[in-house]
Amino acid sequence: RRPKKRTKIIEMMEELQKENVYIKDAERVEKLLCQLIQDGKSKLQIITDFDMTLSRFSINGKRCATCHNVLENSSLVPESKKQVLDELRDTYYPIEINAKMTIEEKIPFMMEWYTKGTGVLVECGLKQSDLSLAVKESNALMRDGCDWQFSTLHEHKVPMLIFSAGIGDILEEIIKQHSQMYANMRVVSNYMDFNHDGMLVGFKGDLVHTYNKNEGALRNSDYFTTLKDRRNIILMGDSMGDLRMADGVPNMQHILKIGFLNDNIEERLEKYKEAYDIVLVSDSTMDVPNAILKKIL
Numbered sequence: 621r622r623p624k625k626r627t628k629i630i631e632m633m634e635e636l637q638k639e640n641v642y643i644k645d646a647e648r649v650e651k652l653l654c655q656l657i658q659d660g661k662s663k664l665q666i667i668t669d670f671d672m673t674l675s676r677f678s679i680n681g682k683r684c685a686t687c688h689n690v691l692e693n694s695s696l697v698p699e700s701k702k703q704v705l706d707e708l709r710d711t712y713y714p715i716e717i718n719a720k721m722t723i724e725e726k727i728p729f730m731m732e733w734y735t736k737g738t739g740v741l742v743e744c745g746l747k748q749s750d751l752s753l754a755v756k757e758s759n760a761l762m763r764d765g766c767d768w769q770f771s772t773l774h775e776h777k778v779p780m781l782i783f784s785a786g787i788g789d790i791l792e793e794i795i796k797q798h799s800q801m802y803a804n805m806r807v808v809s810n811y812m813d814f815n816h817d818g819m820l821v822g823f824k825g826d827l828v829h830t831y832n833k834n835e836g837a838l839r840n841s842d843y844f845t846t847l848k849d850r851r852n853i854i855l856m857g858d859s860m861g862d863l864r865m866a867d868g869v870p871n872m873q874h875i876l877k878i879g880f881l882n883d884n885i886e887e888r889l890e891k892y893k894e895a896y897d898i899v900l901v902s903d904s905t906m907d908v909p910n911a912i913l914k915k916i917l
């Protein structure tokens with residue numbers, strides 16, 4: 621007799637059979653899916669990263685813009701400043717995705733990158749009224765299936781927290797231009813501070829960088845407290861720092877972590893498979909999370 625199969629749901633879902641989908645512990649994921657489906661939408665909340673998770677990493681082999689890139693690459697930033705920002709990216713992005721350094725080792729470098737980078741942006745005399753055009757002219761894109769995901773989560777009243785080390789004003793504009801901001805969405809990010817003339821003078825509140833989202837999560841414990849009955853979480857991210865976005869969720873019962881691995885793939889795959897329940901390698905779509913949502917909602 622054949623042994624009893626313990627991964628029935630996984631095997632039934634064709635989206636999970638693709639070659640770029642990695643599930644290290646199928647039994648655990650099977651159990652999780654089973655629980656999430658059983659508990660249903662009233663117990664569910666979504667916590668997601670923005671850049672390179674909701675937004676696309678590349679199109680036709682060319683990198684898509686992050687929130688920061690939207691400004692850095694726009695005509696609003698003078699050439700001399702662009703050069704400085706490019707140099708910062710060339711210095712610090714390799715550290716962000718370095719597979720050998722620990723998060724603790726990376727944090728001081730991320731602080732440096734963000735502090736210097738936002739400082740340069742403030743020197744550019746950016747105006748609030750220019751942001752929409754900068755997004756329009758950029759190649760920032762959402763993953764295929766985001767639009768369906770957003771409207772469906774809204775329809776089923778499932779709250780979605782977008783937790784981003786990008787720029788809040790820009791990410792909202794990207795979502796508005798490619799989909800829609802809905803009432804069930806809440807954004808925690810770096811928001812720009814404009815003076816009465818609409819000129820950028822700084823950033824509001826505490827800085828969110830890639831590897832301090834755990835602190836941000838704790839600062840937003842009020843949000844999580846209002847959702848305390850929603851004990852099941854689907855977390856989506858593309859960085860090891862995103863795994864801590866749900867820190868501070870009270871009474872969490874089940875968490876399914878879906879990781880998009882876009883860059884430095886070979887070096888990081890093992891770590892991602894350890895840390896994320898499901899790893900999607902070079903996937904430009906929301907097919908897998910959406911297939912899971914379809915089962916739950």
Ligand code: C5P
Pocket residue numbers: 669670671672673686687688689709713716733734737783784785786829830
């Ligand atoms: O939304 P998320 O938390 O992913 O936003 C952070 C992203 O922004 C990182 O992937 C980082 O590489 C990118 N970034 C950038 N330029 C900066 C700072 C961050 O492209 N100056």
Ligand code: MG
Pocket residue numbers: 669670671672673857858859
């Ligand atoms: Mg990201």
